[in-house]
Amino acid sequence: MLIRRPPDVRPSEITPQSSYLSRRNLLAGGAAAFAWAATAGANPASAESLDKVAKSSFVVDEKLTSLEDVTHYNNFYEYSIDKDQPARLAPGRLKPRPWTVKVEGECGKPGVVDVDDFVRHSALEERVYRHRCVEAWSMVIPWVGVPLGPVLQRFEPGSKAKYVAFQTLLDAEQMPEQRTSLIYPWPYTEGLRLDEAMHPLAFLAVGLYGETLPAQSGAPIRLVVPWKYGFKSIKSIVAIRFVEQQPPTLWNALAPSEYGFYSNVNPTVDHPRWSQAKERRIGEFLKRPTLMFNGYGEQVAGLYAGMDLNRDF
Ligand code: MTE
Numbered sequence: 001m002l003i004r005r006p007p008d009v010r011p012s013e014i015t016p017q018s019s020y021l022s023r024r025n026l027l028a029g030g031a032a033a034f035a036w037a038a039t040a041g042a043n044p045a046s047a048e049s050l051d052k053v054a055k056s057s058f059v060v061d062e063k064l065t066s067l068e069d070v071t072h073y074n075n076f077y078e079y080s081i082d083k084d085q086p087a088r089l090a091p092g093r094l095k096p097r098p099w100t101v102k103v104e105g106e107c108g109k110p111g112v113v114d115v116d117d118f119v120r121h122s123a124l125e126e127r128v129y130r131h132r133c134v135e136a137w138s139m140v141i142p143w144v145g146v147p148l149g150p151v152l153q154r155f156e157p158g159s160k161a162k163y164v165a166f167q168t169l170l171d172a173e174q175m176p177e178q179r180t181s182l183i184y185p186w187p188y189t190e191g192l193r194l195d196e197a198m199h200p201l202a203f204l205a206v207g208l209y210g211e212t213l214p215a216q217s218g219a220p221i222r223l224v225v226p227w228k229y230g231f232k233s234i235k236s237i238v239a240i241r242f243v244e245q246q247p248p249t250l251w252n253a254l255a256p257s258e259y260g261f262y263s264n265v266n267p268t269v270d271h272p273r274w275s276q277a278k279e280r281r282i283g284e285f286l287k288r289p290t291l292m293f294n295g296y297g298e299q300v301a302g303l304y305a306g307m308d309l310n311r312d313f
Helices: 023-027 031-038 067-072 115-120 148-153 250-254 297-304
Strands: 100-105 111-114 125-132 137-147 163-168 189-193 203-208 222-224 237-243 278-281 287-289
Touching (some): 067 203, 137 148
Parallel strands (some): 137 278
Antiparallel strands (some): 100 111, 137 203, 163 189, 163 237, 203 222, 278 287
């Protein structure tokens, strides 16, 4: 993201017909969510099918990105900066079990919890979300997981908990670029304001396409924040901290003028090195317009009432 201008961003590409659907379709339901059945099973060998996944009303009625693309075009810098490499390098190296998540900081009930217990209190559900990378490509992905808010509530965040900080595993044996790519301040970190984390759209994914997350997608547990650029959706989480001050995050620390803390999808605020007005949906040729808050404005715009989104980008 930082080092190279993505090859996808070509000014010569033409504006597509307005083929996107209205954001009202977010809650429209529909068949898209279950269209994956035909391709399920193509997941890497380590993936296991997940039982008792409830249908949810959180779907977009848009064509799903293929399982092949979702799991072979990845950003996972702990393995490579090349998008086709995490699928080759992460499976086998990343050990998603046993896995614990430590929750600490400004909360009444801190603890270290086995990942399976971490999500057990909520029923697994499928959510079909748009996924918009800051590099101007996008996908539509059927995630499986649980809403983040109720999981966090169990740890009883206190009155000083204003933000939530997330951290990826730090282990160069499992994540080799943590030893070799020294320009990055490992471990990968991200953060949300507490009210963002509690928003019903914020999601903890443990699977996609009906199966457990493949390593390259952030096994065994990752964040999904669909109205923000994809880099906020931190993979392979081992620690969550309730904090009073805005926490440092990897991309913001590296290049604050390029990657803001909020990083809400916003077609009117360009990245200093490329436009954010359009995006290329993986699997499609023509670009499509990028939607404010990635099409989730009706749900999330209220979180930012009164804020200057040019300044707090
Ligand atoms: N989390 C970790 N730990 N390391 C990463 O390199 N990349 C981010 C985000 N989470 C990243 C990460 C970026 S830039 C994006 S766009 C998404 O993961 C990519 O998710 P995907 O590979 O499942 O599409």
